[in-house]
Amino acid sequence: MIRLCLGAVIAFVAAQHAHADPLFKDYSSNLPTHVYAGGWEHFVGGGLAVFDCNGDALADVFAAGGQNPAQLIRNNGGFEFSAIKIPVLLGVTGAYPIDMDADGILDLFVLRVGQNRILKGTGNCTFHDATQTMGIPQDDKWSTAFTAWWEDGDQRPTLAVGNYVDRNDPDGPFRACDDNVILRPTGQEYMAELLQPGYCPLSILAAKDSRERQTLRLSNDRHYYVSDGHEQMWDITDQRFLDASDGWNNVALWGMGIASRDLNGDGLDEVMLTSMGDQLLQFALPGGGYAAADYSVGSYAQRPHIGDDGRPSTGWHAEFGDVDNDGRTDLFIAKGNVDQMPGMAMRDPNTLLKQNADGSFTEVSVAAGVATMERSRGAAFADFDLDGRLDLIVSNRRAKLEIYRNVTPQTGNWISVSVAQNGGNRDAIGAVITVTSGTLTQSVQHAIGGGHAGGQMLPHHFGLGDETAALVRVSWPDGSMTQVEANAGDRRVITKP
Secondary structure, eight states, X not given: OOEEOHHHHOOOOOOOOOOOOOOEEEOGGGSOOOBBBOSGGGSSOOOEEEEOSXXXXXXXXXXXXXXXXXXXXXXXXXXXXXXXXXXXXXXXXEEEEEOSSSSSSOEEEEEEBSSOEEEEEEETTEEEEOTTTTTOOOOOOBEEEEEEEOOTTOSSOEEEEEEOBOTTOTTOSTTOBOOEEEEEEETXXXXXXXXXXXXXXXXXXXXXXXXXXXXEEEEEBHHHHOSSOOOEEEETTTTEEOOGGGTOOOOOOBOOOEEEEOSSSSSSOEEEEOOBSOOEEEEEOTTSOEEEEOGGGOOOOOSOSSSSOOSOOBEEEXXXXXXXXXXXXXXXXXXXXXXSOTTSOSSOOOEEEEEOTTSOEEEXXXXXTOOOOSEEEEEEEEOTTSSSSOEEEEEEETEEEEEEEEOOSSOOEEEEEEEEESSSOTTOTTOEEEEEETTEEEEEEXXXXXXXXXXXXXXXXXXXXXXXXXXXXXXXTTSOEEEEEEETTOEEEEEEO
16 A cells, blocks of 8 residues: 655645634533434434524534434524424434425435435425425435535436445345435436445445546445445546446455645645544645555554543544644544444544644544543534534434634634625535635535535635735636735635626
8 A cells, every 4th residue: 555654745844823723612401402322223323513593604514313313403592502393203313404306404314224305495494305396216225325416417416325234135235235326317206326336335425536627525334334345436427336447446444534735736635444443644746646655644544542441442423623823724423333333442532633734633532621432423513603613413313513713812814705606506516715814725615425424514714824814826626716805804705707
């Protein structure tokens, strides 16, 4: 396996004045009581969808419940939250915000053990079940992964759903991974086509790969495919899986989640893959392929960083975000034993990795106050109080939701960028936002998918360090470009007519 060391990864990092280390305060008691629970079908899942469901600019939350009803939680401001009544949905493993019909109101694609559902947003945090009216095919799968994109000229999105173990296979569960499906819009309905072979994905992401082509990345759980399986990359245009001729070398993981972000300013996304045993950070190689990070980068987080349990960690949701606004992207990893797996750590604290000036990462979750010992699953960074600092919400298996307010003193400057356009792809999924401040360049792909069973539809947050101005460039899905200047503290919406 190719490994990339620090010296080969970090081209340049601008000098910054010192800022305080990340610090969070536990506000979990302000959340309504909600627990993700259930038997073996809910060992996985527990995702969170974070989005604004009533147009007040505050981030709200839809939380999977497993055997418990899924819960919609409204952000009332001031870090106060309340439960909102929605249609009762059991068996939910996760959900993703998406505007299915371009009406400007976000909907939810809800993953379930059983028929997946579309909850259509009707404004003011109200929803109704639109699964049949939107023409979603009926099935009874165990869905654990989701992503979406818009093909050229389509008014509605193309959807990819990852299905886990075939529960009806009498010889399962091992070697019984179900088929994945791509749902393509045809008229008023969706037609399903199989994406085979399936190796039990727990995350899928449609985004530009290191070849700068739109590709599906599938992170698969080898606990059930056992042998002959691996991580997968599927070219969306060519409709084929990549192989060594594309620079893609097969990697086998207990794959759980995907996080994607450009960490070194070259315009290509690095990818974090969570797993049992270690977390694999892959650096994009220009022209195609990926190289595993060297251990000196500090990203593997392979064992609990506190306590006396030396067994390997189990990673789930991973998310990049600049929690101290120093212009360097940090990384959160939700951790926790599947249930009672004796070979893995039972007390496995969550990980917060702060990125250093040389591009390495340092574990800071204990000092930051987010090293919970629950069996965590889903998570999200979001600025819940609109103060310019990313807060954190975490879902746990058989334990209550947790939320942490970012109270880091002396943070750097920041901007927040949203994109929108006319047509079916109203939220401009597939756009790339690039921010240049001083000598530092950051980029984010605006995508739906990845994570572990949950994702966001929120403005993209960029720390600026000591810089007070930034140049924002948006590469739109059609290849055109928009460039605007922004000042620190801006909440900028960039639109394409």
